[in-house]
Amino acid sequence: MINVLVTGANGQLGSAIKSIANTEGLISFTYCTSSQLNITDADAILENFRSYDYDYCINCAAYTNVDAAEEYFAQANAINGLGVKYLATACKESRTKLIHISTDFVFSGKHSLPYTEFDTPEPASAYGLSKYRGEQEISKHLSDYYIIRTSWLYSEFGHNFMKSMLKLGKERAHLSVVFDQIGSPTYAVDLARFILQLIQKNTDAFGIYHYSNEGVASWYDFAKAIFEEADIRIALSPIRTAEYPLPAKRPSYSVMDKAKVKASFNLQIPHWRDSLIEAVKNNALL
Ligand SMILES: NC(=O)c1ccc[n+]([C@@H]2O[C@H](COP(=O)([O-])OP(=O)(O)OC[C@H]3O[C@@H](n4cnc5c(N)ncnc54)[C@H](OP(=O)(O)O)[C@@H]3O)[C@@H](O)[C@H]2O)c1
Numbered sequence: 308m309i310n311v312l313v314t315g316a317n318g319q320l321g322s323a324i325k326s327i328a329n330t331e332g333l334i335s336f337t338y339c340t341s342s343q344l345n346i347t348d349a350d351a352i353l354e355n356f357r358s359y360d361y362d363y364c365i366n367c368a369a370y371t372n373v374d375a376a377e378e379y380f381a382q383a384n385a386i387n388g389l390g391v392k393y394l395a396t397a398c399k400e401s402r403t404k405l406i407h408i409s410t411d412f413v414f415s416g417k418h419s420l421p422y423t424e425f426d427t428p429e430p431a432s433a434y435g436l437s438k439y440r441g442e443q444e445i446s447k448h449l450s451d452y453y454i455i456r457t458s459w460l461y462s463e464f465g466h467n468f469m470k471s472m473l474k475l476g477k478e479r480a481h482l483s484v485v486f487d488q489i490g491s492p493t494y495a496v497d498l499a500r501f502i503l504q505l506i507q508k509n510t511d512a513f514g515i516y517h518y519s520n521e522g523v524a525s526w527y528d529f530a531k532a533i534f535e536e537a538d539i540r541i542a543l544s545p546i547r548t549a550e551y552p553l554p555a556k557r558p559s560y561s562v563m564d565k566a567k568v569k570a571s572f573n574l575q576i577p578h579w580r581d582s583l584i585e586a587v588k589n590n591a592l593l
Contacts, residue, residue, distance in 0.1 A: 310362050323464055337361070366394055370386040377555050387438050391441035395448040410435065411558065414429065421563055422563050453505060462586055467495075485548050494582035519579075524579060531543055
């Protein structure tokens with residue numbers, strides 16, 4: 308049996324892992340919510356890791372409010388930077404492999420070709436900086452880690468763009484969505500499936516990996532596809548980012564190259580449009 312700790316278990320990704328975990332009989336999961344295990348509490352982390360014999364820790368805990376992080380950087384960094392350091396230190400001591408989730412927001416978005424794992428992060432937002440600090444803490448303190456950078460995470464769980472669109476689609480006759488930010492939507496359940504595969508393969512191919520669904524889209528394209536799949540009729544207008552100002556700067560292009568993850572784990576990654584069909588269906592069943 309492989310023992311796995313999931314931190315931040317009540318969030319979107321934690322919930323996605325829970326939703327498929329029952330089918331993975333060889334893994335025993337311990338789910339900890341933020342109130343059960345606060346990753347900013349170094350002593351609690353050490354005590355927890357010393358009490359259990361985890362083979363893996365999947366860190367789904369994060370400060371994810373991108374705009375609020377501009378004003379509350381210390382809070383974001385306490386979780387995404389320092390909290391991750393405490394996890395990495397505990398993993399080192401207990402020989403636990405860390406699977407940590409990071410973000411496309413570590414990149415500035417100035418590229419016009421997909422970002423590879425060899426590109427140097429240059430975060431343009433406080434959230435992106437806090438997540439990059441977490442990555443740096445891991446590589447400083449640990450060797451047995453997987454950092455999985457993902458992008459535009461959505462699902463039937465938690466708060467995300469798909470769920471916001473479905474809600475607004477019921478309330479509004481017209482909606483404007485930005486068309487000048489390009490990225491790759493990622494169905495959280497697909498990411499959860501990959502993480503479980505990674506654990507089952509139990510390799511030592513440690514390092515940084517980029518994982519999103521295949522294909523690229525603008526937020527406008529993504530919104531249009533969501534309304535089509537959910538059969539919602541709404542007047543949708545493409546607008547520029549400048550017409551919808553928000554506190555945090557977003558990368559205008561954050562497509563990530565997935566060649567490394569596909570080659571290393573012999574992966575077939577679903578196209579975002581196919582996964583969206585599954586997500587909309589599953590959302591309707593909740
Ligand atoms: N969402 C996206 O579009 C996106 C894109 C790229 C990368 N990512 C990354 O993917 C990962 C998963 O994201 P998500 O969408 O699942 O986020 P989420 O739904 O916001 O979940 C984050 C979880 O972390 C918990 N948490 C916050 N502070 C904590 C602390 N101090 N100790 C323990 N748990 C704490 C939260 O609990 P409470 O609710 O109780 O505070 C929440 O359950 C994150 O690392 C995120 O940075 C997300």
